[in-house]
Amino acid sequence: MTLAAATVTAAHATTTTAAETHGFLSPTGVEIAFLLVGLVTFGAAIVTVTTKQLVHAALWLVVTLGGLAVEYLLLTAEFIAWVQVLIYVGSVVVLLLFGLMLTRAPIGRSPDADSGNRWAALTVAVAAAAALVWVVVDAFRTTWIDLGDTAGGAAGSTAVTGASLFQSWVLPFEALSVLLLAALVGAIVLSRKTKTTAAAATTPSVPGTRSDKADQADADQADKEGAR
Amino acid sequence: MHLAYPAVLSALLFSTGLYGVLARRNAILVLMSVELMLNAVNLNLVAFDVWLSKTAQDTLHSGQALTLFTIAIAAAEIGIGLAIVLAVYRNRGTSDIDKLRDTAETDDDSEPAQPEPAEKAEATA
Numbered sequence: 001m002t003l004a005a006a007t008v009t010a011a012h013a014t015t016t017t018a019a020e021t022h023g024f025l026s027p028t029g030v031e032i033a034f035l036l037v038g039l040v041t042f043g044a045a046i047v048t049v050t051t052k053q054l055v056h057a058a059l060w061l062v063v064t065l066g067g068l069a070v071e072y073l074l075l076t077a078e079f080i081a082w083v084q085v086l087i088y089v090g091s092v093v094v095l096l097l098f099g100l101m102l103t104r105a106p107i108g109r110s111p112d113a114d115s116g117n118r119w120a121a122l123t124v125a126v127a128a129a130a131a132l133v134w135v136v137v138d139a140f141r142t143t144w145i146d147l148g149d150t151a152g153g154a155a156g157s158t159a160v161t162g163a164s165l166f167q168s169w170v171l172p173f174e175a176l177s178v179l180l181l182a183a184l185v186g187a188i189v190l191s192r193k194t195k196t197t198a199a200a201a202t203t204p205s206v207p208g209t210r211s212d213k214a215d216q217a218d219a220d221q222a223d224k225e226g227a228r
Numbered sequence: 229m230h231l232a233y234p235a236v237l238s239a240l241l242f243s244t245g246l247y248g249v250l251a252r253r254n255a256i257l258v259l260m261s262v263e264l265m266l267n268a269v270n271l272n273l274v275a276f277d278v279w280l281s282k283t284a285q286d287t288l289h290s291g292q293a294l295t296l297f298t299i300a301i302a303a304a305e306i307g308i309g310l311a312i313v314l315a316v317y318r319n320r321g322t323s324d325i326d327k328l329r330d331t332a333e334t335d336d337d338s339e340p341a342q343p344e345p346a347e348k349a350e351a352t353a
Contacts, residue, residue, distance in 0.1 A: 024230065031229050038237040045241055045264055049248030054257065061260050064241075068267050075234065077274045080295050084270075087299050092263060092306050099256045099310040103323045114251050115326055121250030129243035136235040143231040145275070146282045156278065156292055164289035165296065172293070176300050183304035190311035 030147060034074050041067030052113045054105040058096050065089050076147055077156030234275035242268035255313045255323045259306060266302045270295045 027035070044063035051057050065088040072081035165173060241264055248261025277291020317323045 024232075028229065031233060034229060034233050038233065042237065042240050042244070045244040048264065049244055049252065049257075049261055054254060057257055057260060061263065064264065065267065068241075068271060071234065071237070071271060072274055075229075075274055075278050077278060077292060077295075080270075080274055080292055080299075083296060083299055087303055088263070088267070092303060095306055095310055096256060096260060096263075099259075099313060102314055103254075103256065103317045105254070105256070112253060112324075113257065115253040118251045121247050124250060125243045125247035128246055129240055132239035132243065133236050136239055137232050140231040140235055143279065145229045145231055145279045147229055147278070156274070161289060161292050161296075164287075165293055168288045168290075169293040172297060176297055180300060180304055183307055187307045187311040190308070190315055 030074055034071060037067050037070045037074070041071065052109045052111065054100055054110060054113065055097070055107060058093055058100060061096070062089055062093050065093070075156070079156055079158045079161040231275060231279050234271055238268045238271040241271070253324050253326050255325050258325065259309050263302060263306065266298060270298055273298070
């Protein structure tokens, strides 16, 4: 008990002294690597939200998410990094590309990718960025993360993450599986109901056209789901 | 490592996603920007978890657990969102969110304008 308290205070003392000795003008190697990868990530994010070619936006999103995975590795959160690569780069971007293809996105440049309120959006984004960066830098200017190994190993190794996930976070984990099941069923219902009503609408009438009633019902359904 | 580096990068990524959500017209590009904002939150969670797990001795690793939950919820969100976008595209012929204004409030209490039949046929980006 007292030993643990002593180690806590000792760790706190080392972090504070480390924060005093490390300046921004003499960055360590990890910081330089983090800065370079961060620049690539931020640049790719900028291109993602500004490019006029829709498929290129999805491909630049891959660069952004992969750069974030490297940042997680630099922060010693290796399990999160591989989960990021698996789920985001592996499945989410593929889903987005499928969505782009299924909505018949043009391959070349599309001039109306940005809406008319671009300058208002830019103003809001720059104001938010300035406020957030100012507050964050002012608050955490002297805070130092000790990335070195301690007795428990790296902070985000698979053993540590798995132990905490299945000891302290079992109930949210199981609830999350229920949520994933609900999302699966919801996605199936969303794509299946329109198909059945479309089939019911096209069979009595001329094939290729739709009755307005079924169309309106589908629109109402989509609006309800969107508002949820 | 200074905590300011990941925190500033996270703030910048969040603002980039905010710009994308506000400025893009295609619904799928808006979903991409939402993913950017979620990833900024994840980076914040991971950085603060690494910091706090080194400072305190007993930790629940709540930041990393929440990051995993956020990633799973983002995967579910992108699945449902794409299903909605595809349903809207199938019904309206467009995924342009500037044209989906059926529930918009108008100044006068007149009936909302019904979408023209020609509007359904045109497929825009």
